[in-house]
Amino acid sequence: MEPILEVKDLTKKFPQQGKGDFLAVDHISFRLDRGETLGVVGESGSGKTTLAKLVCRLTEPTKGSIRLWGQDITKAKGKQLRKTYQNIQMVFQDPVSSFDPRQTLGAGIGEYLRNAGIAKGEVQARVTKLLEQCGLEAEFARRYPHEVSGGQCQRAAIARALAVKPEILICDEATSALDVTVQRQIMELLWQLRDSQGISYLFICHNLALVQAFCHRVLVMRQGKIVEEGTADEVILHPKTEYARILADSVMETELLVGEP
Amino acid sequence: MEVAGARKKKAWKDRRKCRLVLFLFLTFALLFVVIFAERFCPYDPNLQDMSRSLQPPSLAHPAGTDRFGRDMLSRILIGLKTSVASALTLVVIITVTGTAAGVICGFCGGILDSAVMRMADVCLAFPGLVIAMAIAALLNGGITSAVIALAAVSWPKYARIARSRTLTLKSADFIAAARLAGSSSAQIILGHILPNSLGPILVTAVLDIGAMLMELAGLSFLGLGAQPPTAELGNMMSGGRSMLQTYPWVVIGPGIGIFIAVVIFNLLGDAVGECLDPRGRQEKPGNYINRKGENP
Structure with a gap:
């Protein structure tokens, strides 16, 4: 299979006062194949979120390269970066804060469509279609982020990410802020999107059971x-x-605890 | 008990709304009087008649006359117009420039941010009115130079508020989402950062109208603002200050004018602030009551 995303020696240093630099991401290399789901697990502070932000160019890497379809996007700016965002999208951990509190969900999704060059008259119809694809009714477009539940908001966030038909979807703990039943529904939605649209996922998560069920390959970060x-x-x-082993054991132990009240 | 609590909370909210409506009404009434001041004037405010100078309040001249026999009521109305108009202009200028400077500095960071913010610190470190006096004295006088002088020392407050809001918002997820949407920095500033930081800035601006009225009148009182014969409350008080004991209405009239305008704008500012207070805005019904019910 051809790699859709190739990351080589990616490094991010944060300068610290008084001490040396803090290496949040330390020479990381991996590849993501088309239609593949790559899980990233690790404890808090292991650099998972920084990695996600680096890959979608929300933070500048200190060193290393990111290649999308063989094209170097590490230094992409302006137009090229906008084009990159047609291929890479992200779903955030906290769905409510990933929408502008002063805009309706529809306006938030519409921003993606308008920037992608969709005609103004067509935007609303597309928003409705995207929402329906993610299991929300059309009237949610008129709601504000604080007026909907976390699960509904995360569905809207996924709809928004899908607006530009990306090939890679980065899920940064996309289900962690939701309760278990809603988590399951969102996972089913992601599953269904993988089957129907062939999206590749970079799936950042600390729930190993979920990772085992959903991901093809796994990276363990520390x-x-x-x-x-x-x-x-x-x-x-x-x-x-x-x-x-410790990570895996900690999940097993929790399961044991839950299993025997 | 719980229902009573809810009702009390609702009544409190309603009272806040009532206050806002009342003060908005008063403000509009004041603005109405100010805009159509010429229509309300019983006499020409600049018409001198030495034979009727320094007359106490009477039916013909409800606020008396000044040294040159000019009708005080007419002069107070026109003076109010000058004062309020220049104070509003001043507030608009400092709000726009301060907010623009703060948002751009906070968003771009780097050398620009340090340079502009150190300048703001310098302005904040000195007593503003003193620098304003120096600047107004350097310019050629008149109400315009007083406005420019006060604008030069008053913008840092807005720049600071706007900058701190921008810094908080910049790291928010929805700004990252806007970047992923392919929005440019200008689009992000205008579409997301400005609308989300306007609340506290507007409250400060409304609260500042009263203060700016006072400071402008203060500069005029010192002879650094509006020059006679322009009717302006500050210089009217200044012109009559030697007659405070013998002909008090010459000073008290304009004083009452400033007092009314400042009180109305300050009360409006407080009411707007209360209504925009985030604690009052969370409209989750019964949140507080539920928690109380769980722990008896």
């Missing part, structure tokens, strides 16, 4: 480095490193 890489079953059921 202190900005990739400590283990492999298929989901390999990494979670037969971890090679101590850290991955």
Whole structure:
């Protein structure tokens, strides 16, 4: 399979006062194939979110390169960056704060469509279609982000990300802020989109059970480095490193705790 | 008990709305009087008649006459017009320039940000009115130079508010989402950052109208603002200050004019601030009551 996204030696340093630089992401390389779902797991502060922001160019990398379809987008600016955003989109952890509180959900989705060059008259119809695709009725376009539930808002956020028909969708803990039943619904939506549109996912998550069920391959991150890489079953059921084992065990323990009240 | 609490809360909110409506009405009444001041004047405010100078308030001259026999009521109305119009112009100027400077500095950061903000710090470190006096004295006098002088020292407050709002908003997820939408920086500033930081800026602006009225009148009182024979409340008071004990109406009349205008604008500012207060805006019914019900 051809790689759709190739990341090489990606590094991000944050300068710290008094101390040396803080390496949030430390020489990370990976590839994402077409239609593949790559999970990224790791404890809080292991650099997962920074990695997501680097890949979609919301933060500038210190070093390394990002290639989309073989084209270097590490230094993309202006027009080229806008074009990149037609291919890479992101779903944030907190759906409500990912929408402008003073704009309706429809206006938020419309911003993507208008910037992508969709005619003004057509925008509303497209918004309705996108919302329906994500299981929301058309009237949600007129609601404000604080007027809908977290799950509904996350559906709208996914609809928004799909507005430009991206090939890669980065989910930064997209289900963590939702409760379990809603989480399941959102996962089903993501699943269905993968099957129907062949979207590749970079799926950042700390729920290993979810990762095992949803991802083809998994990267385990710790202190900005990739400590283990492999298929989901390999990494979670037969971890090679101590850290991955601890991560996997912690999930098992929780399951045991939940199982035996 | 719980229902009573809810009702009380609602009544409180309604009272706030009532206050806002009342003060808005008063403000509009004041603006109406000010805009059509010429129509309300019983006499020509600049018509001198030495035979009727310094007359106490009477039916013919409800606020008396000044040293040159000019009708005080007419002069107060026209003076109010000058004062309010220049104060409003001043507030508009400092709100627009301060907000623009703050938002651009906060958004772009870097050297521009440091340079402009250090300038703002300098302005804030000195007593504003003193620098304003110096600037007004350097310019050629008149109400315009007083407005320019006060504008030069008053914008930093707005720049600071706008900058801090911008810095908070800049790291918000919805700004990242707007970037992913392919919006340019200008689009993000105009479409997302400005609308979301306008609330506190507008409250400050409304609250500032009263203060700016006072400061403008202060400069005029010192002879650095409107020059006679222009009717302006500050210089009218200044012109009559030597007669405070013998012919008090010459000073008290304009004083009452300033007082009324400042009080109305300050009350309006408070009411607007209360209504935009984030604590009052969360309209989740019964949130507080539920919590109370759970822990008896």
